Amino acid sequence: MANPFEDEAGDDRALDPSINPFRPGMGRVPPDFGGREQPLLRAKVAVDQLVAGHTPEFVLYRGVRGVGKTALLAYVRRQARARGLHTIHLEADREDERLEAARESILRDASALLASADEEIVDRLATIRPGRDGPRLRDRGGPSATLESMVDDVACLAEAAGRGVLLTVDEVHEAGDRLLKPLLRAAHRVAQDGRPLGVLLSGLPTAAENLFDEGQTYTERLARVDLGLLERDGTAEAVRRPFARDADLEVDDLVIDAVHDGSGGYPWFVQLWGEALWDLATETDRLRLPVAREAGERVHLRVEDFYLSRWRRVPSGRAGLLVLALADAGGDAPIGDVLERIEVTHQAISPARRALLDLGLCWAPSRGRLAFSVPGFADWVQRTRPEA
Ligand SMILES: Nc1ncnc2c1ncn2[C@@H]1O[C@H](COP(=O)(O)OP(=O)(O)OP(=O)(O)O)[C@@H](O)[C@H]1O
Numbered sequence: 284m285a286n287p288f289e290d291e292a293g294d295d296r297a298l299d300p301s302i303n304p305f306r307p308g309m310g311r312v313p314p315d316f317g318g319r320e321q322p323l324l325r326a327k328v329a330v331d332q333l334v335a336g337h338t339p340e341f342v343l344y345r346g347v348r349g350v351g352k353t354a355l356l357a358y359v360r361r362q363a364r365a366r367g368l369h370t371i372h373l374e375a376d377r378e379d380e381r382l383e384a385a386r387e388s389i390l391r392d393a394s395a396l397l398a399s400a401d402e403e404i405v406d407r408l409a410t411i412r413p414g415r416d417g418p419r420l421r422d423r424g425g426p427s428a429t430l431e432s433m434v435d436d437v438a439c440l441a442e443a444a445g446r447g448v449l450l451t452v453d454e455v456h457e458a459g460d461r462l463l464k465p466l467l468r469a470a471h472r473v474a475q476d477g478r479p480l481g482v483l484l485s486g487l488p489t490a491a492e493n494l495f496d497e498g499q500t501y502t503e504r505l506a507r508v509d510l511g512l513l514e515r516d517g518t519a520e521a522v523r524r525p526f527a528r529d530a531d532l533e534v535d536d537l538v539i540d541a542v543h544d545g546s547g548g549y550p551w552f553v554q555l556w557g558e559a560l561w562d563l564a565t566e567t568d569r570l571r572l573p574v575a576r577e578a579g580e581r582v583h584l585r586v587e588d589f590y591l592s593r594w595r596r597v598p599s600g601r602a603g604l605l606v607l608a609l610a611d612a613g614g615d616a617p618i619g620d621v622l623e624r625i626e627v628t629h630q631a632i633s634p635a636r637r638a639l640l641d642l643g644l645c646w647a648p649s650r651g652r653l654a655f656s657v658p659g660f661a662d663w664v665q666r667t668r669p670e671a
């Protein structure tokens with residue numbers, strides 16, 4: 284056996300694995316976003332408007348787990364900063380009842396703005412105060428009110444600095460009204476005053492639905508953009524572009540077919556495929572079907588682990604039953620049909636159904652339907668019949 288550190292020969296890889304551009308993994312920005320021209324365009328318009336000192340429309344990106352919400356927000360923040368905008372990011376967390384983590388994130392990301400502000404501006408701020416060990420907060424009568432006031436202060440600081448601010452919030456489905464309402468209310472007011480604050484949110488498909496149902500005025504400014512699985516063209520873009528750019532290598536149509544069929548257009552799986560193809564490539568100018576077959580075997584092992592870890596997160600009891608029945612119904616079915624199989628009423632299954640939706644394991648493609656959010660999961664459950 285050769286020692287790879289000392290012996291370069293014996294390595295028949297065509298491409299250097301240490302510069303593999305693919306990025307399988309939660310929240311990692313892919314080398315190329317396949318099939319996301321429209322969602323990215325929405326964000327670009329918002330960024331351009333902020334750069335020009337205007338207030339953009341707010342956007343809520345929604346999609347099941349693993350479609351690329353976090354990656355998209357991270358990429359847009361990067362682009363925004365490269366264009367001179369200030370960015371503030373927070374991740375909603377159900378446990379954060381007193382909004383301590385949320386306020387902490389805003390404060391941390393706003394500290395650079397505060398540090399460069401004139402004394403006269405700082406005096407005008409209602410909540411954010413400079414302190415000896417970094418900025419502090421003055422309580423405005425409860426967590427929500429304080430947070431609302433912080434957003435005002437951030438806008439004020441940004442305006443004084445002549446810079447637009449992009450605020451991004453991920454995992455919005457975790458946010459209760461306590462976080463979202465004051466945040467959007469304040470952002471809406473800032474927008475009415477024409478100050479350059481942009482807001483991009485992302486979360487599971489039902490995120491913030493109650494705010495729209497309630498018809499809150501600030502939702503008029505909030506556009507909903509759904510992120511779904513990739514079409515074949517999207518899968519092709521996500522795979523072909525990195526190979527063309529980084530290795531000047533052409534990918535055969537048959538390989539794209541294999542990736543698209545194998546991944547179901549699920550972005551996270553597409554990255555796994557891309558990574559395996561890169562590592563296993565045998566030619567430097569072209570990628571052909573035999574490499575895809577080998578890559579498929581490697582991806583298969585990773586995906587099986589992934590399904591198993593998903594399954595392990597299913598709460599015991601009825602939720603497990605519901606998963607098995609949904610798998611038998613093909614993984615996307617009217618909830619009534621699924622319940623008939625296990626002879627449980629709508630009412631009795633409701634908490635279990637809710638738990639699966641909250642976990643992001645399932646989603647409701649339309650009213651009264653239930654579906655797994657990741658391609659291939661139904662097959663895996665049918666095939667392995669995992670124990671609850
Ligand atoms: N348009 C795309 N084309 C190809 N790959 C993508 C695309 N969008 C995201 N990815 C990849 O998909 C994976 C999942 O992305 P990400 O973690 O952002 O999803 P998510 O929607 O935030 O998931 P979750 O709901 O679990 O937080 C990452 O590896 C990312 O690089």
Ligand SMILES: [Mg+2]
Nearest residue numbers: 310352353354
């Ligand atoms: Mg995410």
